[in-house]
Amino acid sequence: xxxxxxxxxxxxxxxxVEAELYKMWEExxxxxxxxxxxxxxxxxxxxxxxxxxxxxxxxTLHCGHALMLVIQDILIRFKRMQGFNTxxxxxxxxxxxxxxxxxxxxISKEEGKSRHDLGREELLKRVDEFAKQSQETIIKQTKAMGxxxxxSRLAFTLxxxxxxxxxxxxxxxxxxxxxYRGLRAINWDPKGQTTISDDEIVSEEKEGVMYTFKYSxxxxxxxxxxxxxxxxxxxxxxxxxxxxRYKEFIGKTFTCDFAGNKIEVKVIADHHxxxxxxxxxxxxxxxxSKADWEIKERHDLPxxxxxxxxxxxxxxxxxxxxxxxxxxxxxxxxxxxxxNNLLIGEEKTTQQIPxxxxxxxxxxxxxxxxxFVAVNKKFNHFGNEKTLKDLMREAVDNGETKILPDRFERVxxxxxxxxxxxxxxxxxxxxxxxxxxxxxxSRIKDxxxxxxxxxxxxxxxxxxxxxxxxxxxxxxxxxxxxSSALWTFSTLGWPNDTIDLKKFHxxxxxxxxYDIIFFWVARMILASKYLLNETPFKTVYLHGLxxxxxxxxxxxxxxxxxxxxxxxxxxxTDALRMALxxxxxxxxxxxxxxxxxxxxxxxxxxxxNATRFVLERTNDLEKELSVNELTESHQNYYKEWxxxxxxxxxDLEEFRLGQATEKIYDFFWHRFADVIIEEMxxxxxxxxKSDEDVRSQQVEDAKQISKxxxxxxxxxxxxxxxxxxxxxxxxxxxxxxxxxxRDKDDxxxxxxx
RNA sequence: GGGAGAUUAGCUCAGUUGGUAGAGCAACUCGUUUACACCGAGAAGGUCACAGGUUCGAGUCCUGUAUCUCCCACCA
Numbered sequence: 001x002x003x004x005x006x007x008x009x010x011x012x013x014x015x016x017v018e019a020e021l022y023k024m025w026e027e028x029x030x031x032x033x034x035x036x037x038x039x040x041x042x043x044x045x046x047x048x049x050x051x052x053x054x055x056x057x058x059x060t061l062h063c064g065h066a067l068m069l070v071i072q073d074i075l076i077r078f079k080r081m082q083g084f085n086t087x088x089x090x091x092x093x094x095x096x097x098x099x100x101x102x103x104x105x106x107i108s109k110e111e112g113k114s115r116h117d118l119g120r121e122e123l124l125k126r127v128d129e130f131a132k133q134s135q136e137t138i139i140k141q142t143k144a145m146g147x148x149x150x151x152s153r154l155a156f157t158l159x160x161x162x163x164x165x166x167x168x169x170x171x172x173x174x175x176x177x178x179x180y181r182g183l184r185a186i187n188w189d190p191k192g193q194t195t196i197s198d199d200e201i202v203s204e205e206k207e208g209v210m211y212t213f214k215y216s217x218x219x220x221x222x223x224x225x226x227x228x229x230x231x232x233x234x235x236x237x238x239x240x241x242x243x244x245r246y247k248e249f250i251g252k253t254f255t256c257d258f259a260g261n262k263i264e265v266k267v268i269a270d271h272h273x274x275x276x277x278x279x280x281x282x283x284x285x286x287x288x289s290k291a292d293w294e295i296k297e298r299h300d301l302p303x304x305x306x307x308x309x310x311x312x313x314x315x316x317x318x319x320x321x322x323x324x325x326x327x328x329x330x331x332x333x334x335x336x337x338x339x340n341n342l343l344i345g346e347e348k349t350t351q352q353i354p355x356x357x358x359x360x361x362x363x364x365x366x367x368x369x370x371x372f373v374a375v376n377k378k379f380n381h382f383g384n385e386k387t388l389k390d391l392m393r394e395a396v397d398n399g400e401t402k403i404l405p406d407r408f409e410r411v412x413x414x415x416x417x418x419x420x421x422x423x424x425x426x427x428x429x430x431x432x433x434x435x436x437x438x439x440x441x442s443r444i445k446d447x448x449x450x451x452x453x454x455x456x457x458x459x460x461x462x463x464x465x466x467x468x469x470x471x472x473x474x475x476x477x478x479x480x481x482x483s484s485a486l487w488t489f490s491t492l493g494w495p496n497d498t499i500d501l502k503k504f505h506x507x508x509x510x511x512x513x514y515d516i517i518f519f520w521v522a523r524m525i526l527a528s529k530y531l532l533n534e535t536p537f538k539t540v541y542l543h544g545l546x547x548x549x550x551x552x553x554x555x556x557x558x559x560x561x562x563x564x565x566x567x568x569x570x571x572x573t574d575a576l577r578m579a580l581x582x583x584x585x586x587x588x589x590x591x592x593x594x595x596x597x598x599x600x601x602x603x604x605x606x607x608x609n610a611t612r613f614v615l616e617r618t619n620d621l622e623k624e625l626s627v628n629e630l631t632e633s634h635q636n637y638y639k640e641w642x643x644x645x646x647x648x649x650x651d652l653e654e655f656r657l658g659q660a661t662e663k664i665y666d667f668f669w670h671r672f673a674d675v676i677i678e679e680m681x682x683x684x685x686x687x688x689k690s691d692e693d694v695r696s697q698q699v700e701d702a703k704q705i706s707k708x709x710x711x712x713x714x715x716x717x718x719x720x721x722x723x724x725x726x727x728x729x730x731x732x733x734x735x736x737x738x739x740x741x742r743d744k745d746d747x748x749x750x751x752x753x
Numbered sequence: 754g755g756g757a758g759a760u761u762a763g764c765u766c767a768g769u770u771g772g773u774a775g776a777g778c779a780a781c782u783c784g785u786u787u788a789c790a791c792c793g794a795g796a797a798g799g800u801c802a803c804a805g806g807u808u809c810g811a812g813u814c815c816u817g818u819a820u821c822u823c824c825c826a827c828c829a
Contacts (some may be wrong), residue, residue: 011791203826210829225829238829274828282829291827352826365827407757414756414825515824583767583776587758589823591765595778602791613788654769662767662776674793681788 004615005739012608014572014601017735022143025734030750031150033087033503036080037750044085049504050076051488052149053512053520054093054157057131058102061141063546063580063592064513066564069145070577071543071657072511076148077727078652081753087504088148089491091155092135096431096480097192097358103127103430120429127430131158141565146573146730148749153500155491157483158432165490166483167435167463169531174436174461176379178388178530179424181436181459183369185286185293186423187354190311191361194427195370197479198420199518201363203352212279212345213337215265216256220249222344224278226351228337229329232261232317233306236284238295241269243280259336261318268299288365307364326364371425371434371476382533391529392416392522400506400535401525404655405587408517408542415518424479431477436461440470485523488536510537514544514587541655544589546580567597574729575601578665581728584658603665604732607725610673611736614718617684618711625712631705634713637676641667641717645724649753652727661728668721676717683710715740723751 029035036044050072055065072088080086103126104115115123135156142149155162173179186195212224221237239246249267256263265283272295273282286296286303296303306317313321313329320336321329337343354363375388393416395401396409403409425434439458460466465473483490488507492500506528512521521540528536567576578600584590627638644667651660687707719740726733726748737748745751 011789223829227829272827277828285829289827289829291829294827411757411824418825518825579777583765585767588766593765593778596765598791599777602789605791606789609789609791611788616788651769656769658767659769666776673789677788678793 004612004619008608008612008615008739012572012605012732012735014574014604014731015569018144018146018568018573018731021731021734022146025148025747025749026151028747028749030080030747031088031148032152033085033150036085037746039083039752044083046084047087047503047508048076048079048084049087049089049507050509050511051089051491051507052091053510053516054091054155054484054487055138055142056095056098057092057135057138057156058095058099059134059138061138061145061564063562063564065142066145066576067543067546067580067584067590068511068513069142069147070580071541072509073145073147073577073730074581074652074657074727075509075511077730077749078753080148080749081723081726081751083752085503087150087153087500089153089155089504090139090142090147090149090151091157091487091491092138093484094131094156094158094430094480096426096428096477097194097196099131100127100428100430101192101359103130106130115429123429144565144568144573146577148730153491157480157487158430161493162483162486162490163432164463165486165494166432166478168495169486169527170435170478170482171461171463172531173373178374178377178379179371180374181369181371183367184372184421184423185288185290185365185367186370187356188309188364188366188368189356189359189361190309190364191359192356192428193309195368195423195425196356196358196363197423197481199481200357201354202357204355205350206353208349208351208353210278210345210347210349211334211337211343212347213343215254215258215263215342217340217342219254219256219265221246221267221281222279223281223283224345225283226349227326227330228333229313229317229321229326230285230288230306231283231333232259232263232313232321233285233287233304234263234265234283235286235301235303236266236268236295236299238268238270238273238282238284239280240273240275241271243273243275246281259318259333260320263304264302266301268295268301270295270298287367290365293365293367303367305367307366309366311362311364370423371436371478373422373424375419375421381530388526388530389416389419392526395525395529395535401537401540403521403540404542405585408514408540408587412517412522415522422479424482425474425476426479427475428477431480432483434474434476434478435463436474437466437471438474440472481519481523484520485527486531488524488528489532494532505532506535507537509539509541511541511543514542517542539655542587543584544587547589547591562592562594567594571597571601572604572731574604574732577729578603578661581657582661582665586655603669604729606669606673607722607729607732607736610668610677611718611722611740613677614714615739617681618715621708621711621715624715625709627716629709630713631709634709637713638716640671641720644671645720648724664721664725664728668725672717672721677714680710680714683707723748723753726751 025031052072053068076086076088107113107118107126170179187198187201189196208226210224210226211228212222213228214222223237225231239250246267250269251267253264253266256265272291273280284292284295284301286292286301287305288307304316306314307326308314311326313324313326315322321332324332334343355361356363373388378385378387381391393413396403396412403412437460460471465471489501489505492498492505494501510521524536528534564576575597579592579597627635630638644663648660648663651663683706687703722733722736722740730749734748
């Protein structure tokens with residue numbers, strides 16, 4: 001007669017077992033596909049791989065991470081149990097701007113020094129130290145979620161291997177003419193002191209004033225602007241070619257005294273201008289507006305730079321404004337306009353202010369020499385003439401990559417259509433340095449704009465530095481998304497021809513948030529199609545945002561986050577995992593509350609108690625019957641379960657995790673515990689030896705058979721449900737498995753599904 | 754300005770291919786010499802936003818309306 005283990009007699013205490021279970025899994029080596037056990041004596045032939053979207057090294061685990069980890073862990077554990085050769089590869093992201101600015105702030109606060117006081121080398125040393133420390137935190141927290149990641153393959157977006165991948169990719173694109181250096185009106189973040197890409201801009205709605213005015217009394221056309229201070233940089237006024245009001249002035253150049261500044265303004269005709277808007281005339285400021293830059297290109301206009309990298313007016317802005325902040329300069333210009341009777345109208349409007357996603361700084365458009373990826377340029381791609389846009393489109397169009405939910409495929413295409421060349425250089429020190437060198441003598445390195453004069457410098461682009469010591473490397477680093485774009489294959493050893501790369505690329509699933517479909521998903525497709533001529537992943541599963549009960553995003557700045565670590569502490573990891581994934585479908589946001597997590601803590605306990613009960617009521621069972629030896633009614637219960645199980649399997653195969661979770665929860669609690677156990681309870685009780693001698697031998701035998709069958713059914717159903725629940729709630733199931741597994745069984749995490 | 758999504762019980766949300774409306778939480782009644790009060794049984798709660806249409810049959814498909822949310826965009 002078996003004794004019920006003592007541990008089972010107390011309520012389930014997640015806290016006391018989780019750390020140890022995780023350690024046991026890690027030590028088993030089964031997170032690593034190279035160590036996975038055979039399946040029915042056969043090696044695992046089918047590969048299944050997910051590369052973890054790397055969290056920022058600086059971060060602490062938030063609910064978004066938790067959701068991502070849970071979904072991926074469910075998929076991986078499910079496939080591992082099904083017998084696939086599973087790889088889930090972890091990594092962290094150096095997140096250049098975010099990380100550097102945290103360290104800069106710290107240094108400025110503690111030592112009162114700027115990055116320039118420290119110098120590049122010293123700052124990088126400090127940032128590296130910080131990143132290393134920080135990385136350990138996020139890794140520890142990731143483990144607390146139960147994530148079955150292969151830590152032996154841990155990658156970092158800025159380590160030596162990834163750097164080689166970046167240099168190799170850059171060089172190839174450079175040689176194909178897809179990366180070029182050029183002078184463009186770019187997005188400048190004065191706070192972060194760097195350029196940023198279009199995708200890193202967040203528009204903020206703000207109240208503003210639209211001023212309508214003339215440059216000077218003798219200038220015939222009035223213009224409108226919310227930013228009159230930029231107008232000292234105007235070199236033209238554009239009107240619609242069909243606009244009768246202004247036809248007579250087209251082609252004429254006027255010299256005006258405007259805000260203490262002499263400006264030369266040519267009147268030009270351009271179809272871009274909307275006759276109905278404002279005065280129907282547009283002051284063209286080529287240096288500080290992208291639209292105006294394009295007009296400049298079309299009409300070959302000169303430009304005047306009046307705003308500098310610190311969002312202050314330059315010397316060229318004229319004596320009245322030079323040195324002032326743009327906001328001060330605006331007031332100054334308005335004052336000047338009023339004094340000179342040139343202000344015709346003021347009108348309140350709401351305007352979209354571009355701000356930098358990472359720093360919140362107000363983004364200025366400034367012309368600068370930068371590195372770009374040409375997305376519309378034709379090149380020879382494995383024998384075909386293609387553009388990078390073509391490659392991105394094709395992967396989805398021909399079904400190599402499936403995006404879930406599929407409505408995002410349309411979103412993806414819209415984005416590609418509107419895509420401009422991608423500015424990839426950053427004036428941040430922490431990141432992959434542009435692998436380009438210039439001949440020393442021919443280059444005068446100065447802050448900012450003097451580079452413009454150096455566009456004909458001798459340039460070397462290579463994976464390794466050029467020979468000789470008269471070369472100087474480009475100061476800039478690359479957009480962090482450039483290295484992230486290579487993530488699915490740089491983590492597997494590319495550019496080396498590795499076994500991992502052959503086995504696991506294209507990866508099976510990319511699971512990430514829909515908010516980074518452009519930043520990341522599209523660029524991974526671009527990079528992988530371009531460099532490997534294959535899609536980086538067969539399926540993209542996009543999850544939604546985790547929000548609070550007021551439907552707000554969880555964010556550090558709002559301070560409204562549910563701290564997953566606190567929830568784990570209070571209710572156990574399994575409870576948090578269930579709460580995150582129940583009812584959550586692809587692409588939908590999910591609301592999380594503490595109550596919900598609490599409810600699933602009860603579920604873990606229910607499993608615990610049911611296990612104890614089943615063990616108690618079956619401890620006199622000599623030999624467990626197999627399924628086809630059970631009584632007919634018991635076989636029917638078993639059939640009911642296997643039907644449910646195949647539904648759950650199908651749900652998982654088709655990424656309906658929320659529904660799978662709900663089904664297993666419902667069956668275990670409301671069918672197995674509430675009904676089947678209660679039924680079996682009676683049958684087992686009736687089968688107990690009776691003291692009275694009233695029952696005939698025949699009846700006694702029948703009762704005995706039914707009892708043994710009932711006991712066997714309970715054990716079989718419990719075991720199978722524990723297996724099925726494992727991907728969702730790995731801890732409590734693995735713990736319980738210790739007590740219900742048969743002698744030949746291995747860890748639950750590798751038990752056949 | 755363009756695009757996408759949402760609207761189902763008091764709250765938060767599920768609802769595959771059209772086939773008798775579901776769960777958790779909350780509230781209500783009853784039960785418990787007991788695997789589990791981190792429990793069980795029961796009842797209550799819904800014109801599935803609104804208006805049309807397709808269909809034997811619509812929460813689900815189509816058209817329109819309303820409200821909310823999100824994304825994209827160089828209207829100065």
